[in-house]
Amino acid sequence: MQQFAALLDALVYTSSRNAKLALIADYLRQTPDPDRGWALAALTDGLDFKAVKASTIRNLMKERVDPVLWSLNRDFVGDTAETASLLWPNPVGETLPPPSVSETVDMLQAMNRTSVVTELPRLLDRLDVSGRYALIKLATGAMRIGISARLGKVAFAQSFGVSVDDVEEYWHGIAPPYSELFDWAAHGKAPPDTENMPLFRPFMLAHPLEDGTVDLADYVAEWKWDGIRVQLVHAGGETRLYSRSGDDITATFPEMAEALTIPAVLDGELLVQGQHQGGEAGGAASFNALQQRLGRKTVSKKMLSELPAFVRLYDALSLEGEDLRSLPWEQRRQRLESFLPRLPAPRFDLSQIVEARDFAHLAQIREGTRADAIEGLMLKRRDSPYVAGRKTGLWYKWKRDPLLIDCVLMYAQRGSGKRSSFYSDYTFGCWDGDPDQGAELLPVGKAYSGFTDEELKFLDKHVRQHTINRFGPVRETDKSLTFEVAFDSVHLSKRHKSGLAMRFPRIHRIRKNKPVHEADRIDTLRAMVRD
């Protein structure tokens, strides 16, 4: 536990992403199994112990420290885990040596609401300040030290010299302490058998098409729909629906899970049936309709009948056990088209190809779309294989005006007037390079508007729960939320660190499912300068 505590401390005091990666990678190399697996799960918020809540810690402390003194200390520090780690009274007499990470995890898993009151103090007694901090953070499942799951995976790959894409592929479906993953990467055994598991496969993504054009002989155009990108997987008799970040959202859309009973991995846009967005089989409702269904753990019958979901298919990664990812797009499309009739009609349709004589004609069509809910066009190379992430030259997204960019929330400040109790002024940033190669986020602008009251409440709560630092009225967040910022124009500016100033930026959409490392880069924003 001391090494894990030392790692946490080092991470807290390190701001560069590269240095963080190196610290985690070193730890993973030097720590035995299964400790390192548990530690990795803890760092990436993959652990949850039912018996330990923040209130458990507060209650334990109030039995040991005068409540007034506790509150004064807690207010000064601003973090319950840290305050408790500092104020925990040193035990009298002999104590056992510090527990290992796996011993700690075993004990935490065995605790219930009653035993936690006596068992957790015994663990705390065996640790020093840093160890107690690490234990409480681990036990309450809220590290909030700015380590995303993605960063953990990149560090893992770096640590053992394996590819991040492979790690992404195997990661899902393997539970902490990820023994199969370490067996493969660290001990040279065969990779985990993913054939018969309904696993998430990393999405293929698009670069924005900036000023360039493409030749329609090489590229095909397709609408970019305003829903949420999903992956529907059926394997080993089970169906799972995954969001872009790989979160399992099957329970939120049970009708989709029922609709696929043939082994397949399908890529598409999740939409709600309605009038607004065109398509082959009926239409789709606006994004707002879909939003009412997002984030629910259970769904009522009423919801299911009033806001029925369907998936507009873009691509097939695998059909009936055959991996299609290495095939060119055209062949995958053919396979998908002939597969479609075997899927239940109201739940699936196909995203239409947009036919155009040439690029100029395509631009006209793009300008002419009435639907609010069409985000723009996708341009896909006809011979592109399906590869994870964003590979230059294969897929482009060509968004409609206004200018839109995906940014990461960095800082927030309270508003004024009726918003004075909310964190409603947001500073957001873009990457100054490839986030997987150690790029950093650089602030590019501030937004105070564009969100609904519901979204404001969500953002305010997010800020409060994800604060990692305070500077007077400003809170720094753990950079875990992506939102799409709409703006009128962007100009070169000497006054800003990024060298760019956006005109009238506003929050266009919160992208809860978009991992932060997929937010846009400064270069993308710079390319939008029209000065």
Next chain:
Amino acid sequence: MTAEPVGPSSHFLSMSAAFSWIRPEPHGIHIVPANCWIDPSRAVDTALVTHGHADHARGGHGTTIATPETLAIMKLRYNTAEGAQPVHYGEVTKLPGGVQASYIPAGHVLGSAQILLEHAGERVIITGDYKRRPDPTCPPFEVTPCDIFITEATFGLPLFTHPPIEEEMAKLLARLNANPEACVLVGAYALGKAQRVIAELRRAGHTDPIYLHGAMEKMCRLYEEFGVDLGELRLVADHTKEEMRGSIIISPPSTLNDRWSRRLPDPITAMASGWMRVRQRARQRNVELPLIISDHADWNELTRTIEEVNPQESWITHGREEALLRWCQLHQRRARALSMVGYEDDEDD
């Protein structure tokens, strides 16, 4: 504004009333019969100064009574020695109105003193800032009985327990040894903290030259003149990046994140301060190596000192007075918090 008793009951008032010759005012503690002030935050005729930190020692007084070390520090800072009246530790000074003052070591920085005031058989001690840990640069705090104990409370929260300085030195030297191509830049308060860190490094066996930011030089020389051995010191400005690899560099905390540090070879940013006990405080300053080193009493020292001095009443001047007040209440000790202005939060200390 006079200090209101903050506490559970008003009978404390009668106690304080017996000591009407000593009055806490917002800009200092007034010794009424002598018309003298302790650590006043504005210019007065006669000031008694506990130590040389800027929030206690200001220039422009008619007469300044302080230890020779404190007067030398003030002369260095304000470039004037007018009205300086030195008083050595243990010496008794007679003030007008039948008041006697003596200066007792406070263990805070070079020259720092508690001031004991005696009048009409009543004894009052003003600690100024103090600590109880040994410090190679100044004599240790002496516990002295009194009726009213006017104490600081900079680190007056139970979470502040300063670890033994040897541990922090070991952390610093380990980091230095692990990075022979880099340097460790230690942010330290220019008066007291910097010299103590240097002296402790020497005590830990570190004999290499230590590099200084220009703003540190004069104070270090002054310490040496008063007999504090700091070993070989060099100025950053006189040396190249290459020469400074593998070295410790001491600079004022305000310079840690500014352009100045670009001339250093891959600096690892450290900071020597009691506030480093709290992670977010360290992060706010982009500190990579927090060193919990303070020249103030930590929580246990504050409470232990009140117990040892065992006064009839404690007055708490500056810092986090609520918690110390609460502790006094829980231990049935009379206490009140004074609202004073001009004492900074000692952000760097």
